[in-house]
Amino acid sequence: MDITSALFLLIGSFLCLSGGVGILRFPDFYTRMHAAGVTDTLATAMILIGLMLQSPDALVVIKLIIILLMTLFISPTASHALASAAIHNNLKPVLENKKDNE
């Protein structure tokens, strides 16, 4: 049980770090949003499942499941609102063939 929990926490930490590198190094707002979306869903799920395997009693597991479900509902909603607000206010994505034309 301990080794499984450590494995989940390790995968979650790695995904968090890769998303952090992505949010610093990607060239465009929309690609940065993709990097943030990876950490919002999969890394959060991995870390919370790793915590569930260590928890002492059932109430803690229920609270962790509530946090996981709320994150899985909230973060795609916030990402959708962010992307639609950005494209609504004329923030254009960087495209490859735009460079060729200019």
Next chain:
Amino acid sequence: MLIAATIAILVVMIMSILRAVLGPTFYDRILAVNMIGTKTVLLISLLGFVMGRPEFLDIAIVYALINFISVIGVLHYSDSSVFKRSNEHKK
């Protein structure tokens, strides 16, 4: 392993703060703030387990809700005409 995950999340929060400071557009900063919020929820849960007090999970639930409301509120403000005028003024 819990402490290693906590340190990894702190490093990711520092990276997000850098993006919020550097961010060329307004939306990059909102994205970074949203990411810091979700990482804070994870950080509070992990710190509860590190300190042996899982009651911290209640605070994590409330923080997730507050973070969602704040992001939606700022995005709603960004659609208003006052924001657009000030943004054009900057350009």
